[in-house]
Amino acid sequence: MTFDFSQINEVRLSSGTHSNAAEGMCFMEMTAWFAGEAHSDRPLCACPVLGRYGITLNDNMPDAMRDRLLKPMVPLIAGTRGTIDDEHARAKFLAMWGINKIAPIWLRAYQIPQFDALASRCEVARSDAEFRDIAARAALAALAARAALADLAARAALAARADLAARADLADLAARAALADLAARAARAALAARADLAARADLADLAARAARAALAARADLADLAALAALAARADLAALADLAARADLADLAARARTQCLELMVEGLRQAIDLGPHAGFNPAIDLEQRHNALKELVTA
Incomplete structure (x- = not known):
């Protein structure tokens, strides 16, 4: 009989790390x-690339959505640890997924014509070079949109530009929009074009594993894994910015x-x-559930 993870009501998934299971669980x-x-939060049974991506989702979801969407994924992510090639394939896929499927949604939600063109490019990108180029452009576009949403005049100026993401004068544009805190917000959201140190720190164990492989494979995997995490964080940060704009709040909520x-x-x-073998068949999941109940009750 298959164990139904939706029946776990004693613990609701929550954001962040916890010192022990009794305190809570992501x-x-x-x-x-x-x-x-x-x-x-880094179980040995799970692929590190999938785990880091899953934690990004966990920490950015509303409580009710987290339980509904992620609890059913628990038995699926178990048993996914594989080879360095498996991690590479998954990192590349998640980077592609973020560019092809996710970025177009929030870019169009800004309702700025030039962003529609960038969204269309995202949807048809296929090569690694395209992923990296468009990811950088989307990040810069989000920065520009922040300036635009903060100041209607800046928005008009930005909309008039032929290619918002590619131009080097976006920083000057942001300064004219009087967004003194833009750099700090961009760093926290990992939307700046510079390296996302937090994401790369999260993936330090992945880089260490890759170090045992050929040098080129290691660099490519670390880069792709960081790109996948960066894309997810950038998408979610852009949606948070949209939600702060009253006239786009409903649209932002649907897009999120x-x-x-x-x-x-x-x-x-x-x-x-x-x-993707799932949990070891020798594990009695019902017994683990009962143990969790006892821990929470105590």
Whole structure:
């Protein structure tokens, strides 16, 4: 009989890390619990690339959506740890998914004509070079849109430009829009063109694993994995900016829901690109559930 993870009502998935299971669980910490591993958001049974992506989703979802969308993924992400090639394929797929499927939604939600053209480019991008180029352009477009949404005059000036993302004078444009805090916000959201140190720190273990492979493969994997995490964070940060604009709040809420659901679907499809054995058949999931009930009650 298949264990139904939707019946786990004792613990609601929550954002952030937790010191122990009694304090709470994120998506990956629940996976570790049912795998019988030590409390961790990096369970050994799961692919590191999928785990980092899953945590990004976990930490940016509303509570009700997190339980609805991520609890059913717990048994799917278990048993996904594979080879360095599996991680590479999954990282590349998630980077592609973010550009092809997710970025176009929030770019169009800004309702700026030039962003529609960039969204169309996102949808048809196929090569690694296109992914990296468009990811940088989308990040710059989001920065420009912040300036535009903060000041109607700046918005008009931005909309008149032929290629918002490619021009080097976006920083000057932001300064004229009096967004003194733009650099800090961009850094926190990982939307700046410079390296996302936080994302790369999260992926340090991935880089270490890749170091055992050929140098070229290691660099490519670390870059793709960082790009996948960066794309997810950039998408979610852009939607948060949209939500702050009163006249776009409803549109932003719908776009956010659509993006999060698509991100989960991307995670589901990435799981299939490598080993996905589920939990060890020797593990009694019902017994682990009962143990969790006892822990919470105590």
